[in-house]
Amino acid sequence: MTPPQPPPPPERPEPARPPDATAPPAPRTTAPTPPAHRTARSRIRRAFTEAGVTGQLHARDIDTGAGLAVAADTPVSTASVHKVCLLAALYREAEHGRVDLTAAVDIPADGRTPGPTGLGAMRDAARLSLRDLAVLAVSVSDNTAADVLWDAVGIEAVNRTMTALGLTRTTAVQKVRDLYAALAEDAGAAGAAALLDPARVARLRALDPARTNRSTPRELTALLAAVWRDEVCTGAYAADLRRTLGTQAWGHRLASGFPFDDVRVSGKTGTLPTLRHEIGVVEYPDGGRYAVAVCTRAAATAVTLPAADAVIGTAARLAVDALRAP
């Protein structure tokens, strides 16, 4: 894949020009914070505390731009959530003719990025198209599939796409295999058990937004809003990107807050020791569409922690309900 021409990045330090997903749309009425939002924010903070996590959240009405923020501008280590940035760049590059989504890639049996699902868990050589690899990367957070895509698109192109969307604090610095190599190195000889040791976990580079892939909850909802508003790519590309982002199999986090058959939830989780995130879009039958990013860090190092997973859904619904309040 030849390196694509970058779209010109905004030169001036002024707020970026459209498509600028971070700035609210111009006609937005900037009313003082409604009381419903204040109540929701304090309930969300309380829910995080009760679940034993430190949490950050941003929720955004995709059509009005109205938002609700809890520590939404503090950078986070994005973990697998960054796969959404990767897919956004993949589809944008495809629309510009620089990548062929149907091109088949050989995935040999050896040298795969480790992971508990998908190609990462499979043993024999495979051949899949880029768009099918994208489905695996979202549906089961397949790390091998994601790294094949990272290799095809390139870290620079992903970062350039984010900059072009006005997302200046969303940056990738490593592919999945490099992230896990750093994790294994930091764990040291003790291996997996070290990842449960609080003293060791506190020192993991993979958790430090300064040293790994990073973003902020506010920028992550801006990215999702841009995808849903056809600002990343358009037409069939945008529709297929949204379809792919709707294939995730897990329901224990964001979706658990919306157990309603008539509400559509698309999302992508991100997980590292003590970190549990999910970003996604919640669509109601009345046309209301909300992008939500919930990023948490648990006090406990336990790998299985259902309360920390569930509070992501709880917090998201409190936020979406506040945005939907009359």
Add this chain to the structure above:
Amino acid sequence: MDLLRHLRYFRAVAEERHFGRAAERLRIAQPSLSQRIRRLERELGVRLFDRGSQGTALTPAGRLVLAEADHVLAAADRLAAAVARIGSGAAGTLRAAVPPHLGPAAVAALITGYRERSPGGELELRELTTTAQARELAAGTLDAGVVRHPCPAPGLAFGPVLHQPLGALLAEADPLAAVERLTAADLSGRALVLTPRADDPALYDEVLTACARHGCTPAAVHEASGADFTRALVLSTAPPAPAAPRTPGAAEAPGAPPGSEEPPAPAAPAPGGGAVALLPRTTAGPGTVWRPLAGDPIGWRTSAAWPADGHNPAVARFAEAAHEAMRDHAGMRPARAAAVHPRPASEFPL
């Protein structure tokens, strides 16, 4: 320009989203506040607020400044606190904390151990929950602490983690008191007394998860922090009559069984039996006994903690003294590594 003061004004307006309310909160006149914000905007060369007819909203630049202002003001507060302590002659004092229930022997050994390592150094020791310590360590009002895990970790570093086994505090009259070495499963169906969940939610949940893992599903959970109240709860929920083991359909025994020569129980038996407090080895108060659990299945994990960005030799001495005191005087041992079987949804390989 006094940048710190202007940033404080800016933060107030950003939080209130309203110049009038912010001025009221800051107790200054609104025109003066507006003037100062304009001055800050000139100084930084960006517009910070959109001043609409219906309110005041942060610009994207304003949001960025707000995030940074929080860091700058927090650092300034820490600096002021540090300078104030030097001014008051307290700079040689290490401000430290221990969690409740660490045990008098361990606390005494910690103080002695620190004094031996730091001749002339003062130790200002308080008892604080883990959550409160994490907050104070981040705010710079605490230099070091002994915390229980899970502990919120952002910005903190920890010493080696030690395991403190929990046992059962029972009423003397409880039939389980006769058993020398109980299992966790023996406590299933009882009411448990734990330290309040609000103090350390993650710890509370972890203890209950460990109970469940080892066959103990409590019928109820009561919360108590002090030793006296804990003992009162254990004593006030009477144990079941010895002749009435847990059997389905044993609900017809609110009083003494007919024909029994035993004096009637002091209170109506609680469903499933008396309450049991889970505590580290302790000197049981009157009317109660403490029993270990076989295999030490349930415990508190404890370590020293300090701010990750600090390089304070006094903190290192405290951490060392704390580790030794807990190991030698509270029966704590290095935490055991358990098997880990992550579920596929955990995403990362172990």
